[in-house]
Amino acid sequence: xxxxxxxxxxxxxxxxxxxxxxxxxxxxxxxxxxxxxxxxxxxxxxxxxxxxxxxxxxxxxxxxxxxxxxxxxxxxxxxxxxxxxxxxxxxxxxxxxxxxxxxxxxxxxxxxxxxxxxxxxxxxxxxxxxxxxxxxxxxxxxxxxxxxxxxxxxxxxxxxxxxxxxxxxxxxxxxxxxxxxxxxxxxxxxxxxxxxxxxxxxxxxxxxxxxxxxxxxxxxxxxxxxxxxxxxxxxxxxxxxxxxxxxxxxxxxxxxxxx
Amino acid sequence: xxxxxxxxxxxxxxxxxxxxxxxxxxxxxxxxxxxxxxxxxxxxxxxxxxxxxxxxxxxxxxxxxxxxxxxxxxxxxxxxxxxxxxxxxxxxxxxxxxxxxxxxxxxxxxxxxxxxxxxxxxxxxxxxxxxxxxxxxxxxxxxxxxxxxxxxxxxxxxxxxxxxxxxxxxxxxxxxxxxxxxxxxxxxxxxxxxxxxxxxxxxxxxxxxxxxxxxxxxxxxxxxxxxxxxxxxxxxxxxxxxxxxxxxxxxxxxxxxxxxxxxxxxxxxxxxxxxxxxxxxxxxxxxxxxxxxxxxxxxxxxxxxxxxxxxxxxxxxxxxxxx
Numbered sequence: 001x002x003x004x005x006x007x008x009x010x011x012x013x014x015x016x017x018x019x020x021x022x023x024x025x026x027x028x029x030x031x032x033x034x035x036x037x038x039x040x041x042x043x044x045x046x047x048x049x050x051x052x053x054x055x056x057x058x059x060x061x062x063x064x065x066x067x068x069x070x071x072x073x074x075x076x077x078x079x080x081x082x083x084x085x086x087x088x089x090x091x092x093x094x095x096x097x098x099x100x101x102x103x104x105x106x107x108x109x110x111x112x113x114x115x116x117x118x119x120x121x122x123x124x125x126x127x128x129x130x131x132x133x134x135x136x137x138x139x140x141x142x143x144x145x146x147x148x149x150x151x152x153x154x155x156x157x158x159x160x161x162x163x164x165x166x167x168x169x170x171x172x173x174x175x176x177x178x179x180x181x182x183x184x185x186x187x188x189x190x191x192x193x194x195x196x197x198x199x200x201x202x203x204x205x206x207x208x209x210x211x212x213x214x215x216x217x218x219x220x221x222x223x224x225x226x227x228x229x230x231x232x233x234x235x236x237x238x239x240x241x242x243x244x245x246x247x248x249x250x251x252x253x254x255x256x257x258x259x
Numbered sequence: 260x261x262x263x264x265x266x267x268x269x270x271x272x273x274x275x276x277x278x279x280x281x282x283x284x285x286x287x288x289x290x291x292x293x294x295x296x297x298x299x300x301x302x303x304x305x306x307x308x309x310x311x312x313x314x315x316x317x318x319x320x321x322x323x324x325x326x327x328x329x330x331x332x333x334x335x336x337x338x339x340x341x342x343x344x345x346x347x348x349x350x351x352x353x354x355x356x357x358x359x360x361x362x363x364x365x366x367x368x369x370x371x372x373x374x375x376x377x378x379x380x381x382x383x384x385x386x387x388x389x390x391x392x393x394x395x396x397x398x399x400x401x402x403x404x405x406x407x408x409x410x411x412x413x414x415x416x417x418x419x420x421x422x423x424x425x426x427x428x429x430x431x432x433x434x435x436x437x438x439x440x441x442x443x444x445x446x447x448x449x450x451x452x453x454x455x456x457x458x459x460x461x462x463x464x465x466x467x468x469x470x471x472x473x474x475x476x477x478x479x480x481x482x483x484x485x486x487x488x489x490x491x492x493x494x495x496x497x498x499x500x501x502x503x504x505x506x507x508x509x510x511x512x513x514x515x516x517x518x519x520x521x522x523x524x525x526x527x528x529x530x531x532x533x534x535x536x537x538x539x540x541x542x543x544x545x546x547x548x549x550x551x552x553x554x555x556x557x558x559x560x561x562x563x564x565x566x567x568x569x570x571x572x573x574x575x576x577x578x579x580x581x582x
Binding site for chain 1: 309313314334338340347348349350352353357361362363364365366367393409
């Protein structure tokens with residue numbers, strides 16, 4: 001067990017070092033969601049959005065939940081990229097030929113992605129706060145938002161890693177990534193509530209785990225606990241099922257790739 | 260030499276989607292020797308190596324390292340060897356020292372043990388001055404040295420090297436060869452893949468020539484050359500239409516062993532050049548074959564390769580897959 005922690009600590013430290021040396025890319029990952037989605041879109045659609053439809057005091061407070069979950073989505077789906085590069089340049093082989101637990105590399109990656117995602121979610125909620133979006137359920141609500149985010153993120157990161165281990169080239173990886181992420185966003189309640197969608201879209205959106213996560217995060221920000229709790233309960237159930245499926249697929253892909 | 264068997268590969272097969280990357284491959288490596296797997300890209304060298312480092316499960320057959328099975332006892336086997344993958348298996352953002360520290364933790368060394376060993380290794384591969392610079396600033400030769408230091412970090416009994424000098428300049432190559440010889444002098448068993456004939460010839464105590472997933476022949480470079488029997492004469496001819504006639508005229512003459520037609524001439528194996536050359540020239544004259552070029556040489560490893568695979572290593576088609 002002591003060995004296990006030693007491995008995970010060293011491997012996680014590597015991810016942190018990599019990120020800290022890619023300052024430019026760190027800045028962009030951090031700034032992109034709040035700048036584009038929250039500030040630009042929040043203000044751009046302010047007058048186009050109908051308060052009757054969004055059921056929120058203004059569009060930016062409606063959008064906040066969507067941006068939080070979109071950040072989880074983007075971080076999660078990109079979570080396997082570094083492993084993909086490690087696989088392609090042989091670094092993964094070097095790690096896996098060492099006498100380490102087979103799960104250490106993957107676990108270190110989960111820890112890293114989840115930590116970065118949490119920090120980003122907190123930054124987004126902080127920026128939203130500056131724009132007058134004050135979470136109605138207070139700090140416990142923020143903790144619950146993080147929990148839901150993490151539960152969603154685990155499954156997404158597992159999908160990303162499974163892809164990293166299965167694709168033939170990184171071109172394939174990024175094509176699939178691009179193909180997945182935009183429809184996931186538009187076919188969810190991130191930008192408009194389901195009630196405002198054409199029927200076929202709202203039907204599809206209900207099969208999107210992202211919708212469930214957003215529908216739980218949104219009342220935590222906008223209304224109160226009694227309104228939020230049923231959604232939170234459902235979201236947790238959906239996320240656990242989603243995670244179980246993704247982790248199962250991820251483990252299979254990993255075993256196939258690493259013998 | 261010690262004849263203890265360090266590595267035993269027995270009837271190893273590995274197929275991918277019906278394609279046999281390794282096909283009934285067997286060889287043994289003795290403790291303390293430098294053993295080479297020589298062959299063109301896609302011959303099955305890397306597949307064999309990846310089986311030995313426990314990252315591939317054979318379709319059938321077995322491989323053991325110091326008596327331990329690479330599938331059933333994979334965890335144990337991983338503590339026995341060091342591994343130097345092909346170049347680029349380096350994290351550009353980490354410094355040389357951080358690479359070694361990472362591996363130190365993965366081999367479960369304490370901080371003190373690791374620091375001591377890292378200092379020794381950095382000195383050995385002459386990277387002390389550059390140890391705290393990110394690896395993206397390293398030259399190809401320096402990256403290779405770091406790779407080797409990483410492979411040596413667990414202080415292994417066996418070191419696996421995958422194409423250790425691929426793409427290096429001449430000086431760096433010679434340097435790497437020196438390290439490998441030094442490791443052998445310290446009692447380490449070294450197994451390396453290469454597609455350079457001179458490297459196999461200079462460095463390896465014994466080697467296996469591998470082509471199309473099979474071992475074509477095994478032995479020391481000297482044994483393999485002697486086994487060919489005799490020297491080699493190659494002719495390049497203007498009138499290639501008369502090649503067949505010339506070949507049959509030469510065959511059966513005294514001192515001629517074998518005659519093989521190539522695209523532009525003949526490769527002839529002879530017992531002694533003094534007796535064979537006049538006969539060859541006479542036959543050529545008689546048939547009015549004008550010779551473009553004639554070359555006579557003692558057997559080289561290249562000839563061994565051609566004799567066992569039917570083609571030169573240079574001409575061997577590079578395959579689609581080298582992982």
